Amino acid sequence: MHRNRFLTDILSTLFDRRNASLNPDDTRDIFALCHALMSEEGEVSGQKLAAGILNRYCALSDEGRVAFFQMLNTDLDVDAAALAPLAADYANAPTTALFKRLSRAAEPKRQELLRRLNQPPGATAELVAMRTDLLRLTKDNTELERTDHDFVHLLRSWFNRGFLVLKQINWDTPARILDKIVAYEAVHQINDWDDLRRRLYPPDRRCFAFFHPAMPDEPLIFVEVALTEDVPGSIDSVLSDKRDPLAAEYARVAVFYSISNCQKGLAGISFGNLLIKQVVAELAMEFPQLDHFVTLSPIPGLIKWLGSQTDGAAHGAVAAAALDGSATAEDTRAMAARYLLSAKRADGLPVDPVARFHLGNGAEIHDIHADADSSDSGRAQSGGAMVNYLYDLSRTERNHEDFALNGAVAASKLVTALAATSFISRPKELSS
Template sequence: MAMRLRSLLRAAGRMPPRDERRLRDLLHEIARAPRGDQVLPARLCASLTSAYEELKQPGRLAFLSILSRQDADVEAVRRCCQVLASFDEQQPRGAGALLRARSELREALLPAHERIIERLAQQPDGLRFLVSLRADLLAAMAENRSPADVAVAAVPGTAPPPSVGGAASVPVMEEDGERERWRELDASLRRQLSIWFDMGLLRLERLTWEHTPAALLERIMAYERVHPFSGWDDLRTRLDGPHRRLFAFLHPRLPGEPLVFVQVALVSHVPTRLRDVLPRGLPLSPRTARGSPAEAGATEVGLTPRVACFYTISSPHMGLRGVPIGGLLIKHVLSSLAASEPALDTFVTLSPVPGFRSWLEARLARHVAAQDGAAGRRTHDGASTLADEVAADEAVALNALLEALRAAGLVSSDPFEAVGPVHEDCEGDAASLALVAVRRALLCLCARYLCLATHRQRALDPVAAFHLRNGATLVSIHWGANSSARGVRESCSMMVNYLYEPESIEVNHSAYVSSGKIAASDSVWALAKVGGDGDHAGVG
């Protein structure tokens, strides 16, 4: 069976109609097998998964296209609707018959691909397969690939479509509703994965050097991207070092696979820089890394840690995007730490702002263009222009940043590369005073980005959206907190603290989800409204 499927799909996109029918028939067999029949679906599902996993990208996209077209039976839906429309509740046994008719309609409305996904999830190693399948689907959707593009690429002698970012753009998936079908398939996958990765099936585990299997620790090292491990010694320190914790969610159906994990530092004060929590440096700039490794991230001798800082949260599986296990992890780790460490009274993060620099550069470019008159004048018909889109207070903040960069001698093709490494020189002489102005302007703009830059009532920054949805409060912003190459490239060296207060988590979560209300401290809001000078308490 597996060989048969591989022969069908190896040619990928442009599949002969006869072979496509054979594949559809196999999918129909899985979807229509009686619910109590465990043998037939298991045999077919095993063939399907083994064949899929040997395919290259074009074949996988062709398979996803065919799977997404396994829809509800329109005729069956129509018949059920007709039965309900003509139903007479006054008939004998009317209530029971009505309930059966409704049940039949619900069953008829269920897409066939959803039944197939459900059967796959029940098979040995089925969850792992579905996570991988959804990762392929999300990647294809992000690249704007269509099965039609794949078909062209699969024809010998035909040039493949250019990659995203090339000279030409990849055609958009608009043919015959393909994009909508892929979105529906993704929704079905996400629903099924959300059921299987519910809290009742997840296991919270503290990972340790002594008791955690080496294979699992190797995966942790491989998956960590935010603050990569420098080696086994670094891993051991983060696992079992003084006041260090590492927790992960595991699933019994995916043994040895960390679904999401968080690293925690127990410290005596709310950290404001990365070196406050990392036991050993990720490659920081020489200025930022001043101090011995023993000092970095250490709690003062003799002081009992009162603050738990979540400084990196990693969700390595793209196929689980949108499945809310990260928020569950933080809440359960918080409860676990509160029970095991009674002295802890504050739970915060030290988080990056990964979308800030790209947002800032775009806003600066728009602002400069408006100032230069390239797009700052109203058109004759009164339509708003570029200048109208930039709020007056944002224009003030952007002007302040430009003036501060000029005064600090940092106006160049890429001024922000120089900002991070010099953050500790912001005191004393005239040059440092100029850098203080840069710092203040960047803090104002970062606060605006986090509090006011939204799309459909959701924060633009992905890390902010994650923590705000979980019920955290944005309490402070710190410049020069991470001067690593990545920290400067993505966040202009900024890091922020999100505070998790057990008594306000649910209120904040509800306000954010229902109306997009962002929970932030007064000092952060003052900066966002250009009402602060960057020296408020809680802003560094």
């Protein structure tokens, strides 16, 4: 029954899109079509014009796409000369009529174009893909950041929490979605279907994803969860194909061991905080005996930071030892603690991107583990070290406020003590 319904949905979508297509005799280029969509013609034939523009866009080369985005950037920009006197008039007499005129003038016309482009079936996904192109092309065309700002403005409203749907991903999820979970996994590679089954099928494993009604077969972000008796200190043990599954009713800890964003075109539009909070609520309802919600997270900037410390008096010897693999486990943990607690950017926030994410969500640094990830990527980014971030629901709001307002890094007494530990390691060349 589900297959027939799915086939009906696909055929319906294809039929709707075909009906919304331009007349084959319409040879106007993409620029002319955009101006037509913004005119009275767009009020009458908006779906067909939008479908034609999206089809034309897909056929463009990178050079043509740059020209398209430059047209949005310049031809459909704010009219600053018209805006200035309106702002002055509104400052003198803040009437409703002037407010409406000011609001219309202050919005770049490209925002309305993007809204009108989002009419045909499947258009939302195509606009997300279009922003993926824009992000890539903006690297060499920085003036296009204005247009990207408008994409973000609209995508944030289209993908706000009210439209997101949380779904559990399990072994019965349609294969077309499971294929995408495998492809989008960004933290711990899924090697094959057996590996995927080990992450979804056992009673002590869960996976949840956010979807959007306009992109029902495209996960936006997903989190993989292990239910365990204790807080784990190694991803190797969590993902081992030789482990014995735990009966879920005996679990005391929910471990978020992988969070993957799926859509590059939605970069800068955060779903992770919402996802973790909702999954915590779902798990707490299903398993009321759970008393810890933690992550088992990579420390992606650690090796780079260690490389910057080798000439320093405070960390030089132990940093070199950590880099050449001769540091003790305790020294590796201590260096990771110092990195997470004290390595800051110019804006006062942690250098480590995963730390910024979890600390910004109100978590605290709970514990650090050496030799926790033996994969090539784990060794390359952190020398195998990993960290637990604890989500204590009674403290997350306060931690979030302290981090947002003061850049305060919440950490357990254990981690704070680790950062103050004296070192014993020396690099190999000095130990021989």
